[in-house]
Amino acid sequence: MDRVLAASLACVAYAVAAVVYASGAPTWAHAGVVPLSIVLVLARHFTRFAERDDAAKSRTALRLAIAFAMIAAIGLSAHDFREGRLMLAVGTAGAALAGLVATTRMQAEDSLVARAARRGSHGVAFAFVTLAWAIAIGVAGALAFTSSAALSLPIGSDTNSFIVASLVSLAIITATAALELQRRRLELGAADRLRSFATLSVALLVAALLAGALGLVHLVPLLTVTTLTASLLAGTTAVAKRPETVGRVTTQLVVLAVLAVIPAIALAAFAKANPTQAPLAVAIGAVIAAIAGLAAPRVAEQLLPRTEPWTQAFEAALRAAAYPDPEPALERVLVELASLSLERLATPSLFRFEPPTITVVDRAGYARSEPITVPETVARVAASEPERVLSADSLRSVAVQRPEVRPALAWLEDRHLAAVSVVLEGDMPIGMLGLPLGDRMSALTLAEVRALGALTRLLGAQIAASAKLARSLVREGSARTEKTRAESALSDAQRELGAEQHRGEALTRALADRALVAVYAPTSRIAKEALERKGAAGEPLALLSPAGTDPLPFVAIYHLASPRKSAALYVVDGRDETRFDLEHWRSETTSPFVRARGGTLAIVDPQLLPKLVQAYIGAAFDSSLGMAIVVAKPIDVLVVNGTLDERLADRMEGATIAIPALADRPEDLRALVLDRLTRLGLNLHGRPLGIEPGALALLAEHDFPGNDAELESVLVRAAKSAEGDLVRRRDLLALGFSPEGLTRRVG
Numbered sequence: 001m002d003r004v005l006a007a008s009l010a011c012v013a014y015a016v017a018a019v020v021y022a023s024g025a026p027t028w029a030h031a032g033v034v035p036l037s038i039v040l041v042l043a044r045h046f047t048r049f050a051e052r053d054d055a056a057k058s059r060t061a062l063r064l065a066i067a068f069a070m071i072a073a074i075g076l077s078a079h080d081f082r083e084g085r086l087m088l089a090v091g092t093a094g095a096a097l098a099g100l101v102a103t104t105r106m107q108a109e110d111s112l113v114a115r116a117a118r119r120g121s122h123g124v125a126f127a128f129v130t131l132a133w134a135i136a137i138g139v140a141g142a143l144a145f146t147s148s149a150a151l152s153l154p155i156g157s158d159t160n161s162f163i164v165a166s167l168v169s170l171a172i173i174t175a176t177a178a179l180e181l182q183r184r185r186l187e188l189g190a191a192d193r194l195r196s197f198a199t200l201s202v203a204l205l206v207a208a209l210l211a212g213a214l215g216l217v218h219l220v221p222l223l224t225v226t227t228l229t230a231s232l233l234a235g236t237t238a239v240a241k242r243p244e245t246v247g248r249v250t251t252q253l254v255v256l257a258v259l260a261v262i263p264a265i266a267l268a269a270f271a272k273a274n275p276t277q278a279p280l281a282v283a284i285g286a287v288i289a290a291i292a293g294l295a296a297p298r299v300a301e302q303l304l305p306r307t308e309p310w311t312q313a314f315e316a317a318l319r320a321a322a323y324p325d326p327e328p329a330l331e332r333v334l335v336e337l338a339s340l341s342l343e344r345l346a347t348p349s350l351f352r353f354e355p356p357t358i359t360v361v362d363r364a365g366y367a368r369s370e371p372i373t374v375p376e377t378v379a380r381v382a383a384s385e386p387e388r389v390l391s392a393d394s395l396r397s398v399a400v401q402r403p404e405v406r407p408a409l410a411w412l413e414d415r416h417l418a419a420v421s422v423v424l425e426g427d428m429p430i431g432m433l434g435l436p437l438g439d440r441m442s443a444l445t446l447a448e449v450r451a452l453g454a455l456t457r458l459l460g461a462q463i464a465a466s467a468k469l470a471r472s473l474v475r476e477g478s479a480r481t482e483k484t485r486a487e488s489a490l491s492d493a494q495r496e497l498g499a500e501q502h503r504g505e506a507l508t509r510a511l512a513d514r515a516l517v518a519v520y521a522p523t524s525r526i527a528k529e530a531l532e533r534k535g536a537a538g539e540p541l542a543l544l545s546p547a548g549t550d551p552l553p554f555v556a557i558y559h560l561a562s563p564r565k566s567a568a569l570y571v572v573d574g575r576d577e578t579r580f581d582l583e584h585w586r587s588e589t590t591s592p593f594v595r596a597r598g599g600t601l602a603i604v605d606p607q608l609l610p611k612l613v614q615a616y617i618g619a620a621f622d623s624s625l626g627m628a629i630v631v632a633k634p635i636d637v638l639v640v641n642g643t644l645d646e647r648l649a650d651r652m653e654g655a656t657i658a659i660p661a662l663a664d665r666p667e668d669l670r671a672l673v674l675d676r677l678t679r680l681g682l683n684l685h686g687r688p689l690g691i692e693p694g695a696l697a698l699l700a701e702h703d704f705p706g707n708d709a710e711l712e713s714v715l716v717r718a719a720k721s722a723e724g725d726l727v728r729r730r731d732l733l734a735l736g737f738s739p740e741g742l743t744r745r746v747g
Helices: 002-022 029-031 032-040 054-077 082-104 113-118 124-145 157-183 191-215 219-239 243-273 274-306 311-321 326-340 375-383 392-398 403-412 446-516 522-537 550-558 582-586 611-619 634-643 645-650 666-684 691-700 709-722 730-732
Strands: 351-352 356-361 367-371 389-391 417-425 430-438 541-544 569-573 598-605 628-631 656-658
Touching: 054 082, 054 219, 082 124, 082 157, 113 392, 124 157, 124 645, 157 191, 157 219, 191 219, 191 243, 191 446, 274 311, 274 392, 311 326, 311 446, 326 351, 326 356, 326 367, 326 430, 326 446, 367 598, 375 389, 375 403, 375 417, 375 430, 389 392, 389 446, 392 403, 392 417, 403 417, 417 446, 430 446, 446 550, 522 541, 522 550, 522 656, 522 666, 550 569, 550 598, 550 628, 582 611, 611 645, 634 645, 666 691, 691 709, 691 730, 709 730
Parallel strands: 541 628, 541 656, 569 598, 598 628
Antiparallel strands: 351 356, 351 430, 356 367, 389 417, 417 430
């Protein structure tokens, strides 16, 4: 909106000026219309000038400098008229004051120093500039509205006032820039702007004085243009977005001025004094200008390290940080930054927050790390600094007003660090890069801070990659440890399982040996072979056991013949009331199906279980589990009686094997008797017992309707009463044992 208003008023002003000029009015009447319009447009910039920050005041000062420079340009074009000289004086005065304002209001980056800084008072400087130009404007105004004779002023008095005012303005602006540079040397941005402007201002002043002293140009237009240029440069430098770029351009311009402008002035003076040699002077000047233009950038690059001594080290470190492998890249960065300290008394440091460690590179170029404690205040204070770079000079300058920064300052001083830069991963601080103090005496420049910021941003990616790699290595090590531990545990478990399986299998074999101790009778061999055949085939077994016979040894024979012999043989007694609950059979932990998983489930007297449980057993049974049931009566009889569920009976169809009664296997009697007496003798007398033939013959004549249980009872009583190492016939008769009156079943 301001630009539209300015353009509109400018057009109107020129139109009004043309009308006034055509009406024959005095020169000052139409000549002052345009400057008056410009002043009116810019008047609103003064209304809240005192309420604005340095950035707004700098922009306003630049606008004012441009506006007054336009007025001065109009006056300079009409310099032959007295009214033109007045406009020139007013325009130059306004531009000089605007340039002085811009010099005192150079923008700075937001930082601890900038927030704590107090603006200096430059009233004396403004007073001198105002007084000098007030005199010049007064003289020019007096000459514009009255005759010189009436004022009794010597000719050229306005010229002298112009020269004096211009020189005073240039000197005060340059001196103010130098004083502000010294006072604000720690304010990033402001110091760079002030240094650039002071250098250009001195170069302009020297060139103008040299050209004026040699009489090449009239002093009034020369010094006026120089003052206007200095004011515009002050405003432009104050609002520059990248002051470090301005500094580099300034260095190149100064180099160009030294190499080309000063020789050109000298050659111009020579040509003026020797008109006949003017062509030669012009040719030499052109050659010098061409050479200077080619050499200026290279010379400027050689001069820049003096004002930005750490920039080259940061750039070298930035190239090193681009190495793909994180750890070698970080080591290379520290090696490159070691050049910051010429004496190598202090070394750059890389601090990591997780885990808290410091990494340095020794003189031999080897990295070493050690634990360290980093105060939280350092990273917290650095968070508000430009590029998160915190310098010891900045902390030292605000330590009196800001007590909370003193621990951070003490930590940096103890470590002999000039500055630290916080390294981020996303928005999370993960470390810091510490720069050694070394022999550095000057403060960090904005270009160095931004180069360091670019380096730490790249370091953030490398440290994050290094941390991820370290964490992955830790996880890999942990995984390997866990794997080794798991393999060891698995090996132990397998050994324990194998031992348990061997123990279980040994117990099952010991149980089976009770049936295998006597398999001489044909019926015994037939039953044993049938059991082994069914076990090897994995078929279910229905074992018909006569009263008094222990069926479990025969179930053990069946189990040992199966592929599941190394797994468990789990026996369920149908008379156990705890097995009557259906939920017990469905449980994932206590169910017999779970306990016998992979092995054989043997159920003794399943007809005693509830029908619902029997039905569930018949439905849940599958081929992954060996199944054996022990019944005292044939399955068909149990089904007819209604005591055995048909589903379970269907599962056992064709699976019945009968255990032969003791009377049906007389060939096994001798082996059975000797085995039992051996065990009983050891238990009762500490020595094995035998049996005399007469006693064995007496036993053979008995049918033993109670089968093994009856034989065991007779032998126990005989062993207790036996004298010596043999059970004799009289011992049996003494017990009342006699086969007389018993019907012997012939096998």
